[in-house]
Amino acid sequence: xxxxxxxxxxxxxxxxxxxxxxxxxxxLKKKINLIVxxxxxxxxxxxxxxxxxxxxPQQTGxxxxxxxxxxxxxxxxxxxxxxxxxxxxxxxxxxxPLSEVNPDLESRDLLVYRLxxxxxxxxxxxxxxxxxxxxxxxxxxxxxxxxxxxxxxxxTIVTLKSDTTFFDTIxxxxxxxxxxxxxxxxxxxxxxxxxxxxxxAVSSPxxxxxxxxxxxxxxxxxxxxxxxxxxDYKVAGSVERSKRRFLLFVQYLVQRAVQQQFRxxxxxxxxxxxxxxxxxxxxxxxxxxxxxxxxxxxxxKHDKRTQLRATLAFHNIVDHQAHxxxxxxxxxxxxxxxxxxxxxxxxxxDDYNCPLCLCISWRPVRLACSHVFCxxxxxxxxxxxxxxxxxxxxxxxxxxxxxxxxxxxxxxxLKLYFPREIRxxxxxxxxxxxxxxxxxxxxxxAHPAFVPDENEDDAxxxxxNEIQELMKIFQTxxxxxxxxxxxxxxxxxxxxxxxxxxxPK
Amino acid sequence: MAKIxxxxxxxxxxEKGEKGIGDGSCSYGLANGEDHSLSTWNGTILGPPNSYHExxxxxxxxxxxENYPDAPPRIRFISRINLxxxxxxxxxxxxxxxxxxxxxxxxxxxxxxxxxxRREMASPSNRKLHQPPEGSTF
Amino acid sequence: MTxxxxxxxxxxxxxxxxxxAPGIKAVPFEDNLRYFDVVMAGPxxxxxxxxxxxxxxxxxxxxxxxxPKVRFxxxxxxxxxxxxxxxxxxxxxxxxSPALQIRTVLLSIQALLSAPNPDDPLDNNVAQHWKDNEKxxxxxxxxxxxxxxxxxx
Numbered sequence: 001x002x003x004x005x006x007x008x009x010x011x012x013x014x015x016x017x018x019x020x021x022x023x024x025x026x027x028l029k030k031k032i033n034l035i036v037x038x039x040x041x042x043x044x045x046x047x048x049x050x051x052x053x054x055x056x057p058q059q060t061g062x063x064x065x066x067x068x069x070x071x072x073x074x075x076x077x078x079x080x081x082x083x084x085x086x087x088x089x090x091x092x093x094x095x096x097p098l099s100e101v102n103p104d105l106e107s108r109d110l111l112v113y114r115l116x117x118x119x120x121x122x123x124x125x126x127x128x129x130x131x132x133x134x135x136x137x138x139x140x141x142x143x144x145x146x147x148x149x150x151x152x153x154x155x156t157i158v159t160l161k162s163d164t165t166f167f168d169t170i171x172x173x174x175x176x177x178x179x180x181x182x183x184x185x186x187x188x189x190x191x192x193x194x195x196x197x198x199x200x201a202v203s204s205p206x207x208x209x210x211x212x213x214x215x216x217x218x219x220x221x222x223x224x225x226x227x228x229x230x231x232d233y234k235v236a237g238s239v240e241r242s243k244r245r246f247l248l249f250v251q252y253l254v255q256r257a258v259q260q261q262f263r264x265x266x267x268x269x270x271x272x273x274x275x276x277x278x279x280x281x282x283x284x285x286x287x288x289x290x291x292x293x294x295x296x297x298x299x300x301k302h303d304k305r306t307q308l309r310a311t312l313a314f315h316n317i318v319d320h321q322a323h324x325x326x327x328x329x330x331x332x333x334x335x336x337x338x339x340x341x342x343x344x345x346x347x348x349x350d351d352y353n354c355p356l357c358l359c360i361s362w363r364p365v366r367l368a369c370s371h372v373f374c375x376x377x378x379x380x381x382x383x384x385x386x387x388x389x390x391x392x393x394x395x396x397x398x399x400x401x402x403x404x405x406x407x408x409x410x411x412x413x414l415k416l417y418f419p420r421e422i423r424x425x426x427x428x429x430x431x432x433x434x435x436x437x438x439x440x441x442x443x444x445x446a447h448p449a450f451v452p453d454e455n456e457d458d459a460x461x462x463x464x465n466e467i468q469e470l471m472k473i474f475q476t477x478x479x480x481x482x483x484x485x486x487x488x489x490x491x492x493x494x495x496x497x498x499x500x501x502x503x504p505k
Numbered sequence: 506m507a508k509i510x511x512x513x514x515x516x517x518x519x520e521k522g523e524k525g526i527g528d529g530s531c532s533y534g535l536a537n538g539e540d541h542s543l544s545t546w547n548g549t550i551l552g553p554p555n556s557y558h559e560x561x562x563x564x565x566x567x568x569x570x571e572n573y574p575d576a577p578p579r580i581r582f583i584s585r586i587n588l589x590x591x592x593x594x595x596x597x598x599x600x601x602x603x604x605x606x607x608x609x610x611x612x613x614x615x616x617x618x619x620x621x622x623r624r625e626m627a628s629p630s631n632r633k634l635h636q637p638p639e640g641s642t643f
Numbered sequence: 644m645t646x647x648x649x650x651x652x653x654x655x656x657x658x659x660x661x662x663x664a665p666g667i668k669a670v671p672f673e674d675n676l677r678y679f680d681v682v683m684a685g686p687x688x689x690x691x692x693x694x695x696x697x698x699x700x701x702x703x704x705x706x707x708x709x710x711p712k713v714r715f716x717x718x719x720x721x722x723x724x725x726x727x728x729x730x731x732x733x734x735x736x737x738x739x740s741p742a743l744q745i746r747t748v749l750l751s752i753q754a755l756l757s758a759p760n761p762d763d764p765l766d767n768n769v770a771q772h773w774k775d776n777e778k779x780x781x782x783x784x785x786x787x788x789x790x791x792x793x794x795x796x
Contacts, residue, residue: 355742356707358654381741384708390742428650507704510678513712516729539726541716 003297004029010290018287021177023170023294031169032298034162035306042158112155115313121171122317124163124310128156163308170298170314177291184284191277198270203346205416208263216258216271217346223249225278226339239285246278349421352414355391356381360414360421362429366407369394375406376429508611514574515543518614531619533567544569546615548580550623556632558586561639565622567615577609580618585637588625596643598622648676652702655745667749669700677702681713681749685792686757690784691719694792698728698752700745710739711748720780720787722761722770730755731765 004026011019112127203213225245227236237245253259253271262268299311354361356377363375371391378398381390389397415422509517522533533548546567552558564583570576582596590602600606605613605621625631656676659669666684671677681698685691697716703709713735715728723731734743734751764770773780 356651357649358651377741380708384705386708386741388740390740393740507677507702507706508675509703510675510699510701512699512714513701516712516714516727519727541718541727543727 003294007290007294010286014287014290015283018180018283021173021180021291022287023173023177023291023298025294025298028166028169028298029301031162031166032302032305035160035166035302035308038160038162039306039308113308113310113313115167115310115317117317122164122167122314124160124167124308126158126160128158160308163306163310166302167310167314170295174295181284188277188280188284191273191280195270195273195277198266198273199346202264202267202270205419207267209267210417211420212258212261213267214346214348215256216253218348219252220249223252225249226281239282239289242285243282246282250275347417349418352410352418359425359428360418361410362422362425364407364410364414365401365405366410367394367397367401367405369397371397372407372410511569511571511573512543515569518616519543521616526616527620531616531623533615533619536566546578548615548619550619550626553623553627553632556627557634557636558626558632561636564642565619567618569615574611574613577606577613578615578618580606580622581643583642585641585643586626587634587636588622588631590622590625594643651707652677659745664746664750666753667746669745669749677706679745683749683753683756685788686753689757690781691721691756691788691792694788695794696756696792698749700749702745707741707743710735710743711745713748713752718787718791720769720784721756722759722764722766722773722780723755725765729765731763 007022007025011022014022114125114127116123116125199213201207203210207213223245224237225242258271259268262271296311299314303309303311349360352360354364354372354374354377356373359374361372361374364372365375365378366372367389369389369392371389373390378401381398387396387399388394518533519535526532530551530553531549533546535543536545536547546569548565548567550563550565552561552563562584563586566581566583568579568581570579577600579600580598582591582598585596587593590599591597592599598606600609603618603621603625605617656671663669666686668682669679670681671679679700681700683696683698685694685696694717696719699714699716701712703712713730715724715730717728719728725731730752732751732755734740734748759773761770761773769780772783
């Protein structure tokens with residue numbers, strides 16, 4: 001119906017080699033027709049199942065209502081234990097129309113529908129309770145029956161052939177998709193690793209592009225492409241949201257003319273690969289969502305057309321078997337690998353701020369409790385008679401500190417990775433000294449003209465404004481009503497560039 | 506420099522006033538301890554020695570409006586007093602005639618005003634001025 | 644003359660604006676960036692729930708080596724807050740640490756609303772009420788909340 005068309009349309013936007021691994025919705029739909037037919041042949045067609053549903057079943061005679069819709073759920077939950085009982089008994093028995101077996105049968109609610117896992121698929125059965133067959137069979141003995149029909153404690157087991165085929169097909173498709181995704185996953189991780197080593201080179205302190213790369217990743221984080229804060233939590237957004245924000249991020253890079261600013265050619269290629277990995281993630285996310293929807297829809301269709309409630313039982317079985325990959329969040333796993341790696345490679349200065357001045361630690365001092373502060377901030381604190389660590393209040397931590405507490409390793413690291421920030425901070429502090437001296441000489445009411453201004457050459461401010469501008473762009477984009485977006489297609493220019501980047505130079 | 510807002514400035518003055526200022530010859534406090542607006546204050550000045558004011562206690566009303574401390578407070582004597590800067594009919598201190606009010610600075614306080622008024626009383630030209638009977642009010 | 648604002652204060656303001664703490668709004672006045680207009684939601688499960696409390700906060704020249712000054716503008720019935728809105732909280736006095744920020748200070752005040760401490764009172768009458776008959780004191784606090792702290796007042 002409609003979904004089939006949508007699915008076909010959306011599938012065309014996926015890479016060609018992915019398409020075969022989408023759930024074959026159309027084919028499965030045809031299989032549902034076969035199930036309906038099989039049920040009809042058994043006398044269980046629609047016209048006879050009017051009272052089907054959650055309403056209480058009509059009781060036939062004085063028979064105890066051992067099987068009601070409520071018990072159906074129970075028996076599904078215990079599918080595992082019952083499964084062992086029947087796994088080996090996949091004997092096919094010719095079953096005539098059940099209505100002939102028991103003309104009183106008016107409601108299928110009295111039948112227990114079961115999906116049992118078997119070695120490489122699912123065994124679909126209907127259990128016909130004893131009280132239904134009792135009118136024709138000689139003795140309702142739960143252990144042995146005269147006909148040799150498979151039994152369980154509740155009744156005779158009837159295999160639903162077409163239904164079994166239906167689920168076997170779904171499971172096979174899921175298996176194939178899992179294998180395909182696993183293959184894609186390991187390929188992706190390899191690409192991430194290659195990218196990391198490239199990035200390590202182009203964004204190192206010895207590269208002329210270090211600061212540009214740091215900017216790119218700061219914008220990337222601000223764009224919140226893959227997850228965003230909601231209250232106190234990080235949540236993953238929809239694929240549409242991710243796509244929208246990714247496109248905005250790319251636009252921003254173009255707007256900032258990042259490609260033109262790179263000073264090494266390897267940076268340009270690395271950026272393209274980075275963007276391509278993101279595009280790949282978007283595709284994976286979209287592929288997964290599409291498959292999830294298709295699976296849900298086909299199961300829903302199955303349940304509606306056949307009136308056999310399989311959805312819950314199916315998910316139980318899929319969870320029990322090795323189909324976990326389908327439900328685990330592959331894009332998220334990949335994304336955290338990407339981000340985790342990026343953050344260690346490209347440190348951001350804010351991670352090295354002194355908790356007192358909230359600026360990069362200038363001459364960092366590590367107290368006995370291992371908390372780090374600027375030397376200057378600690379001197380100021382001492383002037384105010386503060387003795388304890390400002391963060392953990394460890395008694396006397398400031399007082400005890402000596403020149404041995406200067407963390408020279410950290411200082412060298414900061415100078416290497418954040419030369420601009422350190423230089424800027426030094427200038428700020430020099431001016432602060434100057435102001436204090438002037439005040440000391442002229443008194444606190446010195447004419448402002450004599451006090452040097454702090455705001456010249458303030459790149460920090462610039463950075464802040466930039467981030468805010470960026471946030472505004474993203475915010476506006478979020479609130480603008482988007483028509484249903486088409487699936488992301490890597491722009492031709494992007495993919496052609498990626499081909500180049502793939503070849504080592 | 507950090508510009509302290511009116512309310513925190515007045516709370517600082519209140520704390521200082523509660524602790525007691527200087528030699529105790531001047532004091533002040535909130536007229537109403539629950540006045541969130543911190544507007545109306547009572548002040549007292551002990552008459553300076555070697556003057557007509559010796560051993561007298563003068564009560565004043567101080568009003569700090571929204572513009573305080575950018576603008577000076579308004580001061581009115583409750584106890585009758587004869588001083589050139591005080592209106593003889595109303596007891597209101599004429600801000601043009603008291604230097605600290607006329608040339609008000611943001612770091613001046615109510616204490617500044619009270620201390621200067623006391624100095625006025627003790628000034629050579631004023632200390633012998635004839636005064637209304639003790640205890641009379643405007 | 645406008646003051647040159649220390650980097651730290653600028654950064655705190657940025658963060659307060661972009662990522663406000665839940666239930667707390669703090670906006671600096673345009674003409675004095677060290678002076679903040681604060682609105683705090685009364686914590687749930689406290690007699691102040693449903694109330695919106697106005698406060699003012701000022702960062703003195705010595706900040707962060709010296710604590711910020713904070714005062715309630717909305718009338719509130721609480722043993723650690725006096726009739727003028729002054730707050731008795733250790734981190735605002737001897738327990739101040741320069742590693743604390745506007746944000747943490749306001750969160751601590753919000754926590755103080757949830758957990759009154761009548762043993763370290765600022766208002767003796769209210770504290771006595773709390774000790775003698777906590778249930779009644781809480782009822783009074785709730786009544787004050789609906790009388791003085793309803794949103795939009």
